[in-house]
Amino acid sequence: MDCKKAENLIMKYMDGELSPEDAQLLNDHIKLCEKCREEFFVFDAMMQNAAEVSKEVIRAPEGFEKAVMSKIHTEEEKQYAYSRNDRLRMICISIILCFFAIGYFLIKNKEALIAKLYEYPAFAQYLNEVVPFSQNIQSYENSALNAVEGVFSYADRLLSVSGMFLLAFIVIGVCVYGVLRFRGNRHR
């Protein structure tokens, strides 16, 4: 048997998988070969030391689980505060989007809505009372409305289909809600 094979057997010995036949072979070799004998004894001493080390019982420091649990608590609190902030932010965004969408809808269908409201006598009377007053501030209102309408009609042209605009708001709203919800729930 050559030294290469002997070395393999030494490795097997360290694996704890040396068969009695192989043990005999290795024994025969190291009786004759000084190099392998030295090697075997160094490895054997190493294994014994490793066995000693592995027997030593290592204990986690005092209060270990308390420390872990309190870290988890702080993390959960942070997580909670984070998700609460997210929720607040989400509500704010949703409200703004709603106002925007409703405003857009009202301005867009202003004439049709007023015509519709005139069908109800009570409203017609109310509107008649309000209109002269509102005509006083018409000049301010008009310029403001024109500006707003200018923006919207531009956006309208941009998107070509007016419904797309509203739809876009809804899609954005749903996406924002979805993302925030997912982030909030991920660590639960």
Place this chain on the structure above:
Amino acid sequence: MVKTDYDLVQGAMDGNEADFEELVKRYKNLVYSVVLRMVTDAEDANDIAQEVFIKVYRNLSKYSPEYKFSTWIIRIATNTVIDFRRKKKQEFVSIDEMETELPDSATPESTYVNTEAKSELMDAINSLPDMYKIPIVLFHLEGLSYQEISSVLGVSMSKIKNRIYRGRKLLKEAIESKKEGGSFGLQKG
């Protein structure tokens, strides 16, 4: 009735903290010992071991009962040690540089008692690169099988075997060069 590890995992996922605390109690010594044997510094080991359990807590839903819980947790522990070392490497000198310090040559050969041989072995193990050190620690000090180490590290059995063989030779070289360096100041050819 004693709850199984998987019972505890499920309890913890349902928000039962006592179940998670029980898991920590069961595995804290294993995790701490694996980590300490890989990093040697007790304070670092404590920080890393705590981080391991926080990772476990966050990833409970990923645990599958087809693996032993100990295998799963050792996997997380080794990954955390590797991450830690990666971060630390940028801050401090490498392990190879630390190895060059000579042992106390005034120590007479005869006083090399068992504890010294053991600490010598641990020094040698710590001088190894992670690639060899981690399988060596898991096999020789933690008593895991090749099969288990393979699933812990996600590396094939034959590769693990090669690394352990190579690691042992490196250990022997480290121990020998230290001894010779200590008594003669030079390494024998």
